[in-house]
Amino acid sequence: MSLPFSLIEAIVGGENLLRSPEELHCYSFDASKMRSVPEGVAFPADAAEISALVKLANEHRFAVYPRGSGSGMVGACLPRGGLVIVTNRLNRILEIDGDNMTAIVEPGVITGEFQKAVSKYGLFYPPDPASLAFSTIGGNVAMCSGGPRAVKYGVTRDYLLGLEMVLPTGEVIRTGTRTMKGVVGYDMTRLMAGSEGTLGIFTKIVVRLIPAPQSVRTLTAVFSSLDCAVNAICEILKARIIPSTIELMDQATICAIENHLQIGLPVQAEAMVLLEVDGPDIVLDGEVCEIERICRQAGATLTETARSQEERERLWRARRSISPALGRIRPGKINEDVTVPRTRIPELIRSIRSLARKYDLTIVCFGHAGDGNIHTNIMLDRKDENERRRAGKAVEELFAMVLGLGGTISGEHGVGIAKSPFIEQEVGAGGLEAMRRIKKALDPLNIMNPEKMFTPDRTFIEGDFV
Numbered sequence: 001m002s003l004p005f006s007l008i009e010a011i012v013g014g015e016n017l018l019r020s021p022e023e024l025h026c027y028s029f030d031a032s033k034m035r036s037v038p039e040g041v042a043f044p045a046d047a048a049e050i051s052a053l054v055k056l057a058n059e060h061r062f063a064v065y066p067r068g069s070g071s072g073m074v075g076a077c078l079p080r081g082g083l084v085i086v087t088n089r090l091n092r093i094l095e096i097d098g099d100n101m102t103a104i105v106e107p108g109v110i111t112g113e114f115q116k117a118v119s120k121y122g123l124f125y126p127p128d129p130a131s132l133a134f135s136t137i138g139g140n141v142a143m144c145s146g147g148p149r150a151v152k153y154g155v156t157r158d159y160l161l162g163l164e165m166v167l168p169t170g171e172v173i174r175t176g177t178r179t180m181k182g183v184v185g186y187d188m189t190r191l192m193a194g195s196e197g198t199l200g201i202f203t204k205i206v207v208r209l210i211p212a213p214q215s216v217r218t219l220t221a222v223f224s225s226l227d228c229a230v231n232a233i234c235e236i237l238k239a240r241i242i243p244s245t246i247e248l249m250d251q252a253t254i255c256a257i258e259n260h261l262q263i264g265l266p267v268q269a270e271a272m273v274l275l276e277v278d279g280p281d282i283v284l285d286g287e288v289c290e291i292e293r294i295c296r297q298a299g300a301t302l303t304e305t306a307r308s309q310e311e312r313e314r315l316w317r318a319r320r321s322i323s324p325a326l327g328r329i330r331p332g333k334i335n336e337d338v339t340v341p342r343t344r345i346p347e348l349i350r351s352i353r354s355l356a357r358k359y360d361l362t363i364v365c366f367g368h369a370g371d372g373n374i375h376t377n378i379m380l381d382r383k384d385e386n387e388r389r390r391a392g393k394a395v396e397e398l399f400a401m402v403l404g405l406g407g408t409i410s411g412e413h414g415v416g417i418a419k420s421p422f423i424e425q426e427v428g429a430g431g432l433e434a435m436r437r438i439k440k441a442l443d444p445l446n447i448m449n450p451e452k453m454f455t456p457d458r459t460f461i462e463g464d465f466v
């Protein structure tokens with residue numbers, strides 16, 4: 001159905017409503033390779049306007065699609081017709097309470113900007129998706145985003161205390177508390193972390209903060225075998241050292257980076273690990289020595305510790321160059337973010353190598369080894385039908401393999417559209433039905449971000465759009 005544009009305009013004002021094909025195109029994709037055009041895009045100013053839009057949607061039976069920065073990897077914010085509701089006008093940091101170490105922010109605040117703001121108070125908001133320079137806190141909560149620091153600090157849900165949100169029926173409610181403790185009623189806040197815009201639109205987000213670590217130390221270790229690398233990681237954690245980052249690069253990744261940068265990386269090595277520890281200076285020197293010792297004992301052929309900021313940058317350079325390096329292998333990639341218990345990483349990577357051989361594909365693995373989250377990049381040219389089909393089969397087998405290892409098909413990116421055909425394999429028919437019932441109870445008319453999670457929908461156009 002066509003949107004009631006005059007009624008929408010009455011709520012947000014003509015200057016905050018887009019309708020032209022050129023403008024709508026800009027809101028037709030995210031960082032997945034899918035695209036679908038909305039009928040309209042609205043930029044409400046506050047919870048009251050969002051509530052009015054959602055009530056209108058229920059009355060006139062059109063779908064609404066919450067959207068932050070559109071950086072999602074699984075098509076979770078993609079519209080199919082309907083009205084996109086962008087949160088970027090709700091972009092104020094409302095409060096930073098240094099004494100209670102909490103903050104209240106609007107959902108359109110960019111995560112990296114928020115981190116900078118709290119650092120002025122000597123405080124730290126640790127969730128660190130690699131997209132933090134452009135993704136919003138609202139999007140991070142909806143996807144329960146995390147990054148390399150998860151091994152020590154956890155992910156977005158671990159800092160979330162409460163929310164103000166507009167329900168799919170339009171009422172504005174509050175969930176959670178502003179305190180560290182709080183056990184009154186169902187934990188609605190935790191339910192919302194990872195709800196992918198299907199259960200409500202957040203309008204205020206209450207988070208807890210922690211003191212900023214005093215210093216950081218960075219080191220790398222090179223291993224001739226994957227098992228030795230993972231063994232070293234387990235031993236470091238067992239020695240009661242929790243690094244803030246443990247990034248693993250497999251041989252295919254090392255070779256790709258070396259081809260790209262030519263900086264003398266050890267291309268014969270099966271694994272390279274980048275580690276960071278943070279905390280008080282007095283503790284870090286001892287921790288670094290102990291990590292070096294454990295790595296050597298586990299079979300590291302080389303360890304290197306940064307002694308200055310320049311050396312730290314040099315050690316990070318290889319890790320940060322992965323994306324452009326992969327671009328030289330094939331024009332496109334399917335980036336899966338599977339996660340297994342960390343001791344199963346060698347099995348996972350070996351099985352992925354077999355998959356690569358079986359389907360004649362290049363598959364590159366790297367990622368957050370401390371929490372078992374391995375980014376598995378299936379390189380392909382999307383214009384090559386045959387290669388796409390083989391890659392699709394490899395993804396299906398990868399997911400089955402990961403579940404067999406006791407893992408999850410997504411540690412970071414979520415379900416959206418891309419993974420909805422596979423969700424039942426992980427949560428089971430009963431688990432999925434329970435989720436459907438929650439969705440139906442809160443959104444009886446299926447107004448808010450329909451087609452996501454529950455309905456494998458192949459009508460979204462796929463291709464290399466972004």
Ligand SMILES: Cc1cc2nc3c(=O)[nH]c(=O)nc-3n(C[C@H](O)[C@H](O)[C@H](O)COP(=O)(O)OP(=O)(O)OC[C@H]3O[C@@H](n4cnc5c(N)ncnc54)[C@H](O)[C@@H]3O)c2cc1C
Pocket residue numbers: 030031065066067068069070071072073076077087107128129130131134135136137138139140141142143144145146147148195196197198200201202203412413449
């Ligand atoms: C280069 C790159 C690196 C990335 N690295 C990581 C990473 O390291 N870790 C990681 O976890 N992810 C990563 N991502 C994925 C993505 O950045 C995250 O999922 C991010 O949280 C999305 O935020 P966004 O503001 O772009 O949300 P969008 O993509 O706009 O939306 C994502 C979901 O959130 C919902 N949503 C948005 N705002 C609200 C709101 N106010 N209320 C309710 N629902 C809302 C949408 O409906 C949608 O379902 C990366 C993406 C890119 C492009």
